Amino acid sequence: MSGLxxxxxxxAVSAGVVFFIAGTVGLVRFPDVPTxxxxxxxxxxxxxxxxxxxxxxxxxxLLGALKLVSVWLLTLLSGAIVTQLIARAVR
Amino acid sequence: xxxxxxxxxxxLLIAIGAWMIMARDTLVAVIIFVVYGLLMxxxxxxxxxxxxxxxxxxxxxxxxxxxxxxxxxxxxQTEGAGARPSxxxxxxxxxxxxxxxAGLAGVVLLPADVAPTLAPLAVANLADTGLENPVAGVxxxxxxxxxxxxKVVLLLALLGVWSLGSDRAWGGAPALGAxxxxxxxxxxxxxxxxxxGIVFAAYMxxxxxxxxxxxFQGGTVLAVMWLLVMMAGxxxxxxxxxxxxxxxxxxxxxxFLAVGFLGFVIAAGFLAYxxxxxxxxxxxxxxxxxxxxxxxxxxxxxxxxxxxxxP
Numbered sequence: 001m002s003g004l005x006x007x008x009x010x011x012a013v014s015a016g017v018v019f020f021i022a023g024t025v026g027l028v029r030f031p032d033v034p035t036x037x038x039x040x041x042x043x044x045x046x047x048x049x050x051x052x053x054x055x056x057x058x059x060x061x062l063l064g065a066l067k068l069v070s071v072w073l074l075t076l077l078s079g080a081i082v083t084q085l086i087a088r089a090v091r
Numbered sequence: 092x093x094x095x096x097x098x099x100x101x102x103l104l105i106a107i108g109a110w111m112i113m114a115r116d117t118l119v120a121v122i123i124f125v126v127y128g129l130l131m132x133x134x135x136x137x138x139x140x141x142x143x144x145x146x147x148x149x150x151x152x153x154x155x156x157x158x159x160x161x162x163x164x165x166x167x168q169t170e171g172a173g174a175r176p177s178x179x180x181x182x183x184x185x186x187x188x189x190x191x192x193a194g195l196a197g198v199v200l201l202p203a204d205v206a207p208t209l210a211p212l213a214v215a216n217l218a219d220t221g222l223e224n225p226v227a228g229v230x231x232x233x234x235x236x237x238x239x240x241x242k243v244v245l246l247l248a249l250l251g252v253w254s255l256g257s258d259r260a261w262g263g264a265p266a267l268g269a270x271x272x273x274x275x276x277x278x279x280x281x282x283x284x285x286x287x288g289i290v291f292a293a294y295m296x297x298x299x300x301x302x303x304x305x306x307f308q309g310g311t312v313l314a315v316m317w318l319l320v321m322m323a324g325x326x327x328x329x330x331x332x333x334x335x336x337x338x339x340x341x342x343x344x345x346x347f348l349a350v351g352f353l354g355f356v357i358a359a360g361f362l363a364y365x366x367x368x369x370x371x372x373x374x375x376x377x378x379x380x381x382x383x384x385x386x387x388x389x390x391x392x393x394x395x396x397x398x399x400x401x402p
Contacts, residue, residue: 077280078280085277
């Protein structure tokens with residue numbers, strides 16, 4: 001069982017890291033602010049979500065898991081709004 | 092593996108520090124400073140100093156970053172207009188900085204054989220305070236006087252900022268943020284986030300007695316929530332002559348001082364606590380301090396009064 005959990009964590013966190021790398025490449029390579037923001041939000045939202053998902057089995061209880069998930073939800077909220085504000089500032 | 096991570100963090104810190112000094116534009120330098128603070132807090136976590144990491148992220152990076160940003164915005168007009176410092180001034184500044192760096196490097200590279208530490212004593216007597224977080228024990232029991240004076244210094248800093256306002260605006264409100272339309276996304280943010288933030292601040296203050304956290308970190312979260320509300324125009328900044336605001340500003344330090352004097356009657360002396368009630372008194376002080384710190388930091392970042400009082 002624990003071997004299966006390890007495999008799940010490695011898979012999910014690696015998938016998350018792929019999104020982070022893709023987002024960073026987009027940030028460096030894309031030509032203007034809106035497309036760069038588009039790349040960044042993928043890293044923040046999906047990448048962090050997958051990392052959190054992968055770490056859930058190791059939180060040692062419901063409370064720890066809830067804390068991790070709320071970190072992700074707060075990042076979603078602030079990421080979405082700050083992206084809007086930055087995009088509007090450069091328009 | 093951990094060593095690779097640590098070396099990576101340290102090299103990033105040095106590179107970003109150098110970049111911050113090299114940056115020509117003040118605004119760019121401030122943004123790099125915020126990034127530097129966040130990386131620094133990761134370094135503190137690696138050193139198992141979670142209390143320091145929280146403070147670094149909240150105060151070193153967050154509130155200080157915001158203070159510096161508003162300072163940079165105010166300096167915008169004057170920038171580039173001033174003459175470059177003369178050659179001897181550059182040489183003097185450079186050599187003084189090099190001297191300080193060399194001194195610090197000497198202290199780090201040539202430490203005493205046995206580093207002086209009070210850590211074992213502090214942990215051994217922690218049970219008497221009823222606290223479980225040794226950092227809180229140092230802040231509120233062993234070195235309570237330092238903590239008290241720190242809070243008073245914060246108030247003095249706020250008085251300094253207020254005194255920068257013009258005579259006409261004295262007693263008025265700080266002008267914070269531009270006009271925000273009522274259905275703006277910033278307004279939505281300022282309505283959704285503060286309830287979560289206030290719960291989080293209360294948790295941080297409460298948990299500080301036994302886990303990393305405490306009044307300073309909790310107060311900073313409160314301050315940021317209030318700043319968000321003021322910047323989005325959901326609630327206006329209060330006039331600095333408001334009696335309610337002034338009571339909130341002094342509540343924490345005043346309660347701390349009162350408990351300190353009470354120590355003469357119910358315990359061994361100034362700022363001493365009776366063993367049975369030590370934890371209760373400390374938590375009470377922390378709650379009052381968190382409120383006062385929140386109001387003080389928010390008003391510090393809001394800046395000097397600029398709007399005149401409506402008659």
